[in-house]
Amino acid sequence: MEMSFARRRPLPLEVQNVTKTFRVKRRPGLGPRSGRRGSLRTALEDVSFRAEEAEIYGILGANGSGKSTLVRILSTLLLPDRGAVHIFGYDAVTEAAAVRPLLNRVSVDPSFFKPMSALENLLFFGRAYGMTGPDIRRSSIEILDRLGLSRELAREPMLHLSRGQQQKVAVARAFLSSPRLMLLDEPTTGLDPRSKREVQSFVSEVRRGSGVTVLLTTHDMDEAETLCDRIGFLSSGRLVAEGTPLELRKQVAGARPLDEVTMETVFIEMTGRSIEEDEEESDLAPPGGRQRDPQEVPEAREAPREGRRT
Amino acid sequence: MTTLSIAQGRPPRRVGLGWAFFERQANLWKRYWAWEVVWLLYGVVNTLSITFIANEAAVSGVLSRREVSRLTMFLLVGTLVWAYLSAVLDDMSLTVMWERWEGTIEHTLMAPVPRVVHLVGMSAFGLLHALIRTVLILAFSLPFFNVQLAGADWLAAGAVVAVGSLSVVGLGIMAGTLPLLYPERGEQMSFMVQALVLLVSGVYYSVSVLPGWLQPASHLSPATYLLRGIRDALLNGAGIGNQAGLLGTLAIFGVVLVPLSLLAFGAAERWAKKTGRLKRQG
Numbered sequence: 001m002e003m004s005f006a007r008r009r010p011l012p013l014e015v016q017n018v019t020k021t022f023r024v025k026r027r028p029g030l031g032p033r034s035g036r037r038g039s040l041r042t043a044l045e046d047v048s049f050r051a052e053e054a055e056i057y058g059i060l061g062a063n064g065s066g067k068s069t070l071v072r073i074l075s076t077l078l079l080p081d082r083g084a085v086h087i088f089g090y091d092a093v094t095e096a097a098a099v100r101p102l103l104n105r106v107s108v109d110p111s112f113f114k115p116m117s118a119l120e121n122l123l124f125f126g127r128a129y130g131m132t133g134p135d136i137r138r139s140s141i142e143i144l145d146r147l148g149l150s151r152e153l154a155r156e157p158m159l160h161l162s163r164g165q166q167q168k169v170a171v172a173r174a175f176l177s178s179p180r181l182m183l184l185d186e187p188t189t190g191l192d193p194r195s196k197r198e199v200q201s202f203v204s205e206v207r208r209g210s211g212v213t214v215l216l217t218t219h220d221m222d223e224a225e226t227l228c229d230r231i232g233f234l235s236s237g238r239l240v241a242e243g244t245p246l247e248l249r250k251q252v253a254g255a256r257p258l259d260e261v262t263m264e265t266v267f268i269e270m271t272g273r274s275i276e277e278d279e280e281e282s283d284l285a286p287p288g289g290r291q292r293d294p295q296e297v298p299e300a301r302e303a304p305r306e307g308r309r310t
Numbered sequence: 311m312t313t314l315s316i317a318q319g320r321p322p323r324r325v326g327l328g329w330a331f332f333e334r335q336a337n338l339w340k341r342y343w344a345w346e347v348v349w350l351l352y353g354v355v356n357t358l359s360i361t362f363i364a365n366e367a368a369v370s371g372v373l374s375r376r377e378v379s380r381l382t383m384f385l386l387v388g389t390l391v392w393a394y395l396s397a398v399l400d401d402m403s404l405t406v407m408w409e410r411w412e413g414t415i416e417h418t419l420m421a422p423v424p425r426v427v428h429l430v431g432m433s434a435f436g437l438l439h440a441l442i443r444t445v446l447i448l449a450f451s452l453p454f455f456n457v458q459l460a461g462a463d464w465l466a467a468g469a470v471v472a473v474g475s476l477s478v479v480g481l482g483i484m485a486g487t488l489p490l491l492y493p494e495r496g497e498q499m500s501f502m503v504q505a506l507v508l509l510v511s512g513v514y515y516s517v518s519v520l521p522g523w524l525q526p527a528s529h530l531s532p533a534t535y536l537l538r539g540i541r542d543a544l545l546n547g548a549g550i551g552n553q554a555g556l557l558g559t560l561a562i563f564g565v566v567l568v569p570l571s572l573l574a575f576g577a578a579e580r581w582a583k584k585t586g587r588l589k590r591q592g
Contacts, residue, residue: 022586072586075420079584100422111413113334115341124337127330128421157341173417 010089012181012213013051013074018083020044020069043069045237046083054211056203058228060218060267062275066237067217068108071185074215075105087181101129104179108186110163110170118144118154118161118169122176129177136176143172148198164195171199175206184216188223200227219275221263235271327423331431335405339439346443353447357389358454360514380545382455387541388513390444395478395533396504397440398433402482403500405432407489416588419579426572429486433479461547469550470539473560477532480567481507483575490578493587507531512538532563
């Protein structure tokens, strides 16, 4: 047998049998029955997939299907109960310090220090990734220009920006650190059509230019089909199907012409439900059942300032 | 088409990681300068209100003039040290709570910054911020009182503050751990911890007036030694040499408390990651 000593180049992302369960309290508060151990909710169950170099891998699923939980695990912000995640060969749990410089993330809710300006926020996050002030300012202006956000707005407190403008700053923050793996968690949810196109074309352009690998979670069928090389369907925490958009269509087309098979049809046939049904179900889920992720409710708020003193 | 100069895979420079947190706090402080004025005013009023108790003792003839001067200094040091200590603790717990409220905590914790650099950066701003506020409170309050500072050893007082600040950093990081563990009640819990420190450390009275069963608790608070050292330096003119033992005790507190608080923060972070508590709150 011929032995090869050439080490296999590590994949940007390899997820193996990841399972995550949360304990949901029965009653919040200070009552005598509060804080009991409550019920278990499985957010992810035995999820496995891998993303290749410079690929855009899409995770399509409704709210509450486990997309954000998956992204948090990949971001080293959540520890899986079982399974393993490897990012460029590093274990995301035991080698988190080696993983962090390689990735960045855009979440559905653009989280910032709202009283600070976009540039001040970018200055902080850029420095946290080891960049220098002049580098951050130059790159920030360049990316924000590309995303259609003016320099004047970049100097305004984030509180004064619209949701779409804030999300563009969030995209700039994520790409500022030149990540090799980008985690985009519903980056265009709630954006107007123009902003959505600007963000999508920016992602495509950066992927072409820099070869960054992207994991994109979305419940937008068109976005998944337009941007992604491959798509996985996540339903109730399980990855139920995976393939290129064409492969997925072929799997359910049967005798029908392929152009009559939409991605929505594919999703319904493979998961047994429409994405809207899933969304309604997750929105109406009772305490202890699947709940809407608080991060999926975008709204601009001002943080409280100090509120006490002895 | 614009060619973006995003150098993918470029190794990030490691300089200024701690500065990132200092600068962020300074930028937030700038936006809330009006609050700063409010807390400065509050600090001055609080200091005056407590220190005027000494004047009451003079008016009622309970104490001699010399004793009143000492009591005034005693109370003044107590209010100022407490202003300093509580400002650092507040800064740390408020920042973590604020990050939870805004949802930035996830982005901060996933950044490639060693936790010790992150927390020391935040603490450095907290110390400087608290020091400036306390000096201003002192400057505004001093004209209201007739205190004798001729024999005070300012160098020794400065040394006690410098060495004691190490343990204040430890307490501050501990205070920041609570909002990480308890998103909704963490800041209130840190106020309770502060209240206990206030009770046992001899801020407005000597620890000897505490009930016997409570006095041992005063030995566990670094604030007890911080206050004792500053009072000895300013009221009795005790120099650094005379305070070597106390400085050593404060140094031991710092050397123990800082790593302990870092371990506690790390454990809390791991627990929050296990239970999914880093999600946005508020």
